[in-house]
Amino acid sequence: MNRPYGRFFLPGPVEVRPEVLAAQLQPMTGHRGPDVQAFIGELQAGLKDAFRTERPVFIVPCSGTGLMEAAIRNGASNRVLSLVNGAFSKRFSSIASQCGLEVDEVSIPWGEAHDPDQVSTALSVRKYDAVTVAHSETSTGVLNDLQMLSGIVHQHEETLLLVDSVSGAAGAELQTDLWGLDFVLTGGQKAFSVPPGVSFGVASSSMIERAKEVGGRGYYFDLVRYFENIEKLQTPTTPPLSTLFALQVQLRLMAKETMEGRWARHQEMAERTWAWVEEMASLGIQLKVVAAEGHRSPTVTAIQVPDGVSAPSIVDAVKDRGWVIGGGYGKLKPTTFRIGHMGEHTEDALEGLLSVLAEILS
Numbered sequence: 452m453n454r455p456y457g458r459f460f461l462p463g464p465v466e467v468r469p470e471v472l473a474a475q476l477q478p479m480t481g482h483r484g485p486d487v488q489a490f491i492g493e494l495q496a497g498l499k500d501a502f503r504t505e506r507p508v509f510i511v512p513c514s515g516t517g518l519m520e521a522a523i524r525n526g527a528s529n530r531v532l533s534l535v536n537g538a539f540s541k542r543f544s545s546i547a548s549q550c551g552l553e554v555d556e557v558s559i560p561w562g563e564a565h566d567p568d569q570v571s572t573a574l575s576v577r578k579y580d581a582v583t584v585a586h587s588e589t590s591t592g593v594l595n596d597l598q599m600l601s602g603i604v605h606q607h608e609e610t611l612l613l614v615d616s617v618s619g620a621a622g623a624e625l626q627t628d629l630w631g632l633d634f635v636l637t638g639g640q641k642a643f644s645v646p647p648g649v650s651f652g653v654a655s656s657s658m659i660e661r662a663k664e665v666g667g668r669g670y671y672f673d674l675v676r677y678f679e680n681i682e683k684l685q686t687p688t689t690p691p692l693s694t695l696f697a698l699q700v701q702l703r704l705m706a707k708e709t710m711e712g713r714w715a716r717h718q719e720m721a722e723r724t725w726a727w728v729e730e731m732a733s734l735g736i737q738l739k740v741v742a743a744e745g746h747r748s749p750t751v752t753a754i755q756v757p758d759g760v761s762a763p764s765i766v767d768a769v770k771d772r773g774w775v776i777g778g779g780y781g782k783l784k785p786t787t788f789r790i791g792h793m794g795e796h797t798e799d800a801l802e803g804l805l806s807v808l809a810e811i812l813s
């Protein structure tokens with residue numbers, strides 16, 4: 452694969468910087484002992500900054516879905532309310548069902564963000580152990596308002612808010628402590644821009660207390676064990692060392708940019724993409740951003756193609772020209788494509804992609 456750097460706009464995994472990829476070539480080390488504790492300590496500092504938390508950040512060898520399952524198995528033992536507005540938030544709901552919990556859904560049209568009154572009403576009907584939500588719903592490009600949702604959920608003392616921020620963290624503003632989020636999980640291969648294979652999670656003290664009470668939370672994803680280990684700068688099992696070598700270099704680069712700088716860069720790329728859709732529409736090419744205005748994710752945009760056009764054929768045509776974008780996800784596959792403007796991309800590179808797309812569409 453001789454693709455030049457900067458042309459890979461999949462909404463995960465994302466383009467990884469060459470120096471970050473190269474960091475994986477370091478020789479192995481044992482995963483216990485003072486050297487490794489210093490190494491994990493450095494990673495903790497960068498990860499805490501990304502999540503905006505004083506709590507330890509779990510480093511778990513799995514993809515994002517693994518920590519979605521961990522969220523459910525540690526955060527609930529009875530009934531869960533799942534906020535569903537796309538394929539990934541639906542997956543959260545399905546995981547809860549598959550883990551044997553009672554699940555109710557607040558299900559809204561794909562492309563919309565959750566509404567405070569509707570969620571508040573649902574919570575007033577029954578007692579829930581937890582509410583699940585996708586921060587940035589990668590199938591539609593919708594961003595849910597976590598601060599607002601947290602305020603509503605926490606009017607109910609026993610209810611925890613479990614957040615899938617797989618395509619949010621390190622790209623969209625995320626304030627774990629300030630917003631009072633009980634569990635936030637992400638995968639390294641999205642806006643964090645490291646190779647796949649590692650995920651990160653932050654649990655509030657209520658989440659850890661809950662986990663201790665939940666029977667049968669299992670072994671591999673037992674967050675109490677993760678918590679006890681990370682306090683000693685250790686991991687319960689062998690960490691994905693090569694991916695963590697990459698993460699170390701990536702976190703240093705992220706510290707240079709600052710998290711605020713990173714959020715702003717993502718927002719600019721997203722706004723440029725939305726403006727381009729408008730430009731195309733004004734030229735008679737009827738593209739449409741799937742996500743409702745005012746509720747759009749800074750990391751990914753799903754774009755609906757004109758009637759009669761096949762979205763997969765556009766994805767293929769882009770590929771033929773040496774660039775990569777994402778196909779539509781789930782039921783949106785035939786009618787949408789997705790641009791993952793997340794990770795290390797710049798507006799310049801994005802401009803290159805948009806002109807390729809414009810050429811194909813016209």
Ligand SMILES: *Cc1c(COP(=O)(O)O)cnc(C)c1O
Nearest residue numbers: 514515516539587589617618638
């Ligand atoms: C990518 C993604 C997932 C799934 O992550 P995997 O790492 O593939 O398991 C879950 N939720 C959201 C919002 C995602 O974008």
